[in-house]
Amino acid sequence: MSDANERISQIVNEHDVVLFMKGTQLFPQCGFSSRAVAILEHCGADFEGVDVLQDMEIRQGIKAYSDWPTIPQLYVKGEFVGGSDIMMEMYEAGELQQLLQEKVGSAN
Amino acid sequence: MAMPAAEIEALIKAALPDATVEIRDLAGDGDHYQAIVTSAAFAGKNRVQQHKLVYEALGGRMGGELHALQLTTTLPN
Numbered sequence: 119m120s121d122a123n124e125r126i127s128q129i130v131n132e133h134d135v136v137l138f139m140k141g142t143q144l145f146p147q148c149g150f151s152s153r154a155v156a157i158l159e160h161c162g163a164d165f166e167g168v169d170v171l172q173d174m175e176i177r178q179g180i181k182a183y184s185d186w187p188t189i190p191q192l193y194v195k196g197e198f199v200g201g202s203d204i205m206m207e208m209y210e211a212g213e214l215q216q217l218l219q220e221k222v223g224s225a226n
Numbered sequence: 227m228a229m230p231a232a233e234i235e236a237l238i239k240a241a242l243p244d245a246t247v248e249i250r251d252l253a254g255d256g257d258h259y260q261a262i263v264t265s266a267a268f269a270g271k272n273r274v275q276q277h278k279l280v281y282e283a284l285g286g287r288m289g290g291e292l293h294a295l296q297l298t299t300t301l302p303n
Contacts, residue, residue, distance in 0.1 A: 150294070186274075187281050187289035203297050204273045 122179025130193040134222040135165035138180050139190040143167045150202040154190040157202075157209045163218050195221045229292050230256060234284070241283030242267050244302075252296070260296040268301050 130136050137154055141147030146155055158165050170177035170189055177189070184191055184198045192199040194217060199205070208214035231249040238247050238261070245265040252258040261280070268276040276299040281288045288295060 181289065185278070187286070189289075198274065200274050200277070204277065207273065207298070 122175045123183055126176060126179055126183045129166070129168060130196045133166035134195055135163050135218065136168060136193040137165050137190055138168045138170055138176070138193075140169070140171050142169050147171060148189075150188070151190045154192065154202045154205055157205050157214065158192075161209065161215050161218055163222070194218065229287065231259060234259065234261065234292070234295070237285065237287075238263060238280060238283045242279065246302070252294075258294040259292075260298075262298045262300065264300045264302050266302055268299050273299065 135158070137151075137158060139146060139148075139151035139154060141151055143155055146152035155167070168176065170180065180189065180191060181187055186198065186201065188201050190202050190205075192201075192205055199214075199217070200208070205214060208217070231251055235247045235249055239245055242263070242265045244267065245263055247264075248262040250260045252260055263280055265279075267279060271279070277297055280297060280299060284292060284295075
């Protein structure tokens with residue numbers, strides 16, 4: 119478990135925007151992950167997608183790491199932002215674009 | 227694996243007694259729900275903390291027994 123924590127911590131610190139998801143950016147394997155990818159693409163954000171279906175340690179570990187029971191999960195600059203519902207609410211309110219702009223300068 | 231809407235509502239209300247819970251069975255399969263939860267307990271909390279309160283109320287079923295719950299949390303007017 120601590121190995122998973124270390125790996126996750128490394129991933130979220132190495133990349134400005136990280137989406138832990140089921141499937142890949144091109145082929146999401148779940149409706150919620152697909153929605154999360156679409157939102158980030160609409161924001162014009164470059165992000166690192168981590169396919170948890172390919173990595174059981176991270177799939178389980180990320181839930182404990184974030185204290186969040188579901189996937190997808192979005193991290194910006196090492197901080198947990200939320201799952202796809204929160205991403206959608208923030209996107210609709212313009213808050214996600216603002217956050218990305220402020221933290222990484224990559225939103226449209 | 228499916229979980230009836232009434233059970234979801236009862237679990238949320240047990241943890242957040244003042245809550246108004248509106249549940250829709252999105253796919254009609256007892257497995258893909260949307261819930262709108264309104265409670266004064268969300269005051270002063272950010273979205274992540276609000277959602278966590280609901281997940282805690284569901285006692286670990288989220289992501290397991292309960293596969294898909296699209297969640298919206300709001301404060302009472």
